[in-house]
Amino acid sequence: MLVYRGFSQIAPSATVLTVGNFDGVHLGHRALLARLTAAAKSFGLPAAVLTFEPHPREFFVPESAPSRLSTLREKLELLADDGVNMVHVCHFNARFAALSAEEFIERVLVDALRVRHLIVGDDFRFGAGRAGDFATLRNAGARLGFQVESMESITLDGERASSSAVRNALQSGRLEHAARLLGRPYSIDGRVMHGDQIGRQLGFHTANIRIKHERPPLQGVFAVEVKGLPGGPHRGAANLGYRPSAQQVVRPLLEVHLLDFCADIYGAHLNVRFLHKLRDEMKFPDYGALKAQIASDVAAVKQYFQL
Known part of the structure; x- marks a missing residue:
């Protein structure tokens, strides 16, 4: 084109x-x-x-x-x-x-x-x-x-199928309805960059994806599929937002924990498809509570994918 x-x-x-x-x-x-x-x-x-x-x-x-x-x-x-x-x-x-x-x-x-x-x-x-x-x-x-x-x-x-209808569905967490209006799951592209490795410290390796959206139409924790890596698409749990329980960021950050892939992917350009919303972002009192919630989120994602 x-x-x-x-x-x-x-x-x-x-x-x-x-x-x-x-x-x-x-x-x-x-x-x-x-x-x-x-x-x-x-x-x-x-x-x-x-x-x-x-x-x-x-x-x-x-x-x-x-x-x-x-x-x-x-x-x-x-x-x-x-x-x-x-x-x-x-x-x-x-x-x-x-x-x-x-x-x-x-x-x-x-x-x-x-x-x-x-x-x-x-x-x-x-x-x-x-x-x-x-x-x-x-x-x-x-x-x-x-x-x-x-x-x-x-x-x-x-x-009426419109950008506003899709936006409203995403903002209210109705990802399945947004996918029907789009004819495909909603997705965001971005490149994997180096992060502060908090996920690794908590026992959950995450890909930190730099996105160009300054105000994405959705935030929270999601079940996702990721395209752009060998053997994909790969399933994962994703957080999109401002990380209120870690080093808070000014621009929204997309973090993805892949369930079935572990390799050095820095620099890779990925497409993340949002399939189901688990919850909103929330602030935890300490890393122990955050780790427990991440474990619960990963378990919920596995249940969603029937793994």
Whole structure:
């Protein structure tokens, strides 16, 4: 998959395009991407996505912007998995936000991305003040030579599949429901780094994983599967949070105790899939109490996996 930053480089060919944030790449996104790739095949053109960095809400209201479900790297990996050929990452800044709907269509969609066929969600709005909508696109397409189609939202048991619905499920510990909305278990990527080896002192070797999420949408202790190591996926118990019972950290840290793997994995890039929440993070009076709770958590994870 080709990835372009900004619009200084014009798309190498005409495109079948969709536009959106695609945070989490949930069932609704994936249905849209399936239609995108099918249309691209019928036109004999690349399936292209225009997405934004940062998320527009992080630009407009940073103090109240929601937690991201996926980092840019994770999002790009998920888009590639769904068959996208080309992604244009737009730097969302004041200059871009000020583009009128017509300027966005002519300068971005037509001149830079060479759109031949555009597919958008039924709630898609764009341009300064969110003035542009589907009717705006359809009228411009008739004038400028591209086709436009919209796609209705995907619902699951009456609930709209959306990034907000996934985020709410994760925050409330309903990981199984989040997985249904996503079409896969929620996961976070990160690289294994050196830690303070407290887990080893307590008798539980842990992989300390540096993650890019500044405010992950979930915290606590979980049953997980880990991909990225030989012989995987491997099962484990994970803590995601700020370690209130050890040397507390400023940024959230993901620590994973693997049940069936023991090797030097420093530097490895791992994908951790969150399958089931055991409990919230809590502060213990001493390391003895912490060790006992970890042993209980590991036992609960083994029971979850029926080991």
